[in-house]
Amino acid sequence: MSTVVLVGAQWGDEGKGKITDFLAEKADYVVRYQGGSNAGHTVVVGDDKFMLHLIPSGILYPGTVSVIGNGVALDPEILLDEMEGLRQRGIDISNLRISSRAHVVMPYHKLFDELQENGDFKIGTTKRGIGPLYTDKVSRTGFRVTDLLDKKIFPETLKRIVEEKNNILDRIYGKPGLVFEDLLDKYQNFGEQLRPMVVDTSLLVNQAIDAGKKVLLEGAQGTLLDIDHGTYPFVTSSHPTAGGACVGAGVGPSKINRVVGVVKAYSTRVGEGPFPTELADETGEMLRRNGDEYGTTTGRPRRCGWLDAVILKYAARINGLTDLAITKLDVLDSLEKIKICVAYRYRDSVLYDFPDSLEVLRECEPVYLEMDGWMQNMEGIRDIKDLPPKAQEYVNKMVELCGVETCLLAVGPGRLQTIVTREVFQ
Numbered sequence: 108m109s110t111v112v113l114v115g116a117q118w119g120d121e122g123k124g125k126i127t128d129f130l131a132e133k134a135d136y137v138v139r140y141q142g143g144s145n146a147g148h149t150v151v152v153g154d155d156k157f158m159l160h161l162i163p164s165g166i167l168y169p170g171t172v173s174v175i176g177n178g179v180a181l182d183p184e185i186l187l188d189e190m191e192g193l194r195q196r197g198i199d200i201s202n203l204r205i206s207s208r209a210h211v212v213m214p215y216h217k218l219f220d221e222l223q224e225n226g227d228f229k230i231g232t233t234k235r236g237i238g239p240l241y242t243d244k245v246s247r248t249g250f251r252v253t254d255l256l257d258k259k260i261f262p263e264t265l266k267r268i269v270e271e272k273n274n275i276l277d278r279i280y281g282k283p284g285l286v287f288e289d290l291l292d293k294y295q296n297f298g299e300q301l302r303p304m305v306v307d308t309s310l311l312v313n314q315a316i317d318a319g320k321k322v323l324l325e326g327a328q329g330t331l332l333d334i335d336h337g338t339y340p341f342v343t344s345s346h347p348t349a350g351g352a353c354v355g356a357g358v359g360p361s362k363i364n365r366v367v368g369v370v371k372a373y374s375t376r377v378g379e380g381p382f383p384t385e386l387a388d389e390t391g392e393m394l395r396r397n398g399d400e401y402g403t404t405t406g407r408p409r410r411c412g413w414l415d416a417v418i419l420k421y422a423a424r425i426n427g428l429t430d431l432a433i434t435k436l437d438v439l440d441s442l443e444k445i446k447i448c449v450a451y452r453y454r455d456s457v458l459y460d461f462p463d464s465l466e467v468l469r470e471c472e473p474v475y476l477e478m479d480g481w482m483q484n485m486e487g488i489r490d491i492k493d494l495p496p497k498a499q500e501y502v503n504k505m506v507e508l509c510g511v512e513t514c515l516l517a518v519g520p521g522r523l524q525t526i527v528t529r530e531v532f533q
């Protein structure tokens with residue numbers, strides 16, 4: 108039995124797609140457990156680049172079963188588009204399975220996301236309807252895939268919900284309402300296209316685990332975007348953390364063997380919210396340029412800064428990390444000096460643990476440890492023995508600061524630009 112959870116240890120875009128694809132070669136199942144099309148996971152294989160939003164990043168291995176779990180915010184329109192895009196590129200998607208319990212993103216979710224973002228208070232969302240979708244799920248006014256497929260329940264419930272949503276659109280926003288018949292038609296049609304792939308994915312995945320298969324649970328977003336543990340309210344509306352993997356895949360915690368935290372060798376963030384180590388200078392620009400730090404989903408430039416080990420230590424605790432997959436080390440190749448934030452200075456005190464209050468966080472000044480850079484191109488390195496000593500020191504320092512050993516180091520976006528330091532699957 109080998110069940111591994113893979114989580115983002117920062118604010119998303121850590122390279123989860125690349126690491127998932129790498130591990131998927133050995134995995135029998137890859138399961139997305141939360142988030143929706145707000146995610147953008149990039150996988151580079153040779154000259155081909157794939158941007159995945161809803162489909163698990165294991166899809167490029169035809170033998171691997173790709174599962175969209177119950178915790179995912181499933182936008183059928185985007186999913187069908189993504190499936191078609193992959194088919195056209197010759198990717199076999201016959202092993203894709205969709206949870207009957209996943210909630211369905213409707214057009215009004217995207218509309219409300221947009222309208223809320225156009226107000227005075229901005230989260231900087233991806234406008235993919237994620238907040239409104241999970242709000243409806245928790246308010247018990249959402250649709251699951253199984254409801255969408257039900258010829259009686261879906262029309263009845265949709266009629267009532269559309270009336271409610273149209274009321275809000277009219278009275279709060281002064282916007283025209285949605286037409287029930289159009290929505291019914293369009294979404295029933297989507298449902299029929301998805302029907303052959305819809306199963307009880309918790310049952311499927313647990314049977315696989317019991318049969319001794321290798322299962323990877325792929326997170327979207329990152330620890331600091333978690334609705335409970337992130338920089339609230341500048342977060343997403345789901346649980347990217349390891350606990351979310353159990354709920355969002357329907358797998359009990361006793362079945363999880365390892366938790367891999369994917370962490371970039373520096374920090375980035377898209378959207379609003381505090382970011383203590385953000386660099387608004389030439390170094391920040393350089394990180395954005397060298398790291399090609401532009402959003403996969405929205406194209407927005409990512410905010411860049413030094414690695415924050417206070418956050419890494421926090422992510423290790425919240426997720427119970429057993430392994431680190433460190434990505435984008437090559438982006439630091441040309442730097443003479445590299446900094447790591449090891450604590451925050453807050454007024455007269457020094458904080459070693461990540462604070463809950465955003466007001467405190469906004470006042471925190473990073474306390475930096477400065478290290479020598481390795482000043483060497485690492486893109487071609489495939490073996491840990493060939494890593495420049497200074498790069499090894501940097502990695503060792505990351506390990507020491509969070510107390511978690513590495514399993515993988517990435518030195519480029521390509522599938523092969525990956526160094527294995529220890530095996531993840533037993």
Ligand code: GDP
Nearest residue numbers: 120121122123124147148149435517518519520
């Ligand atoms: P995700 O959302 O966590 O899957 O990450 P994204 O795909 O949104 O962003 C990570 C970006 O970095 C993608 O463009 C990857 O192709 C790229 N990438 C991943 N690992 C590495 C690496 O080790 N080095 C470099 N230079 N790029 C990487």
Ligand code: IMO
Nearest residue numbers: 119120145146147231232233327328343377378
């Ligand atoms: P991946 O899986 C980085 C950010 C948005 C915004 C906040 C809320 O590629 O790492 P939402 O649309 O979820 O309501 O937006 O969360 N965000 C991400 N940032 N990577 C992501 O996904 C993100 N998904 C959401 O920018 O700040």
Ligand code: MG
Nearest residue numbers: 120147148403
């Ligand atoms: Mg991304």
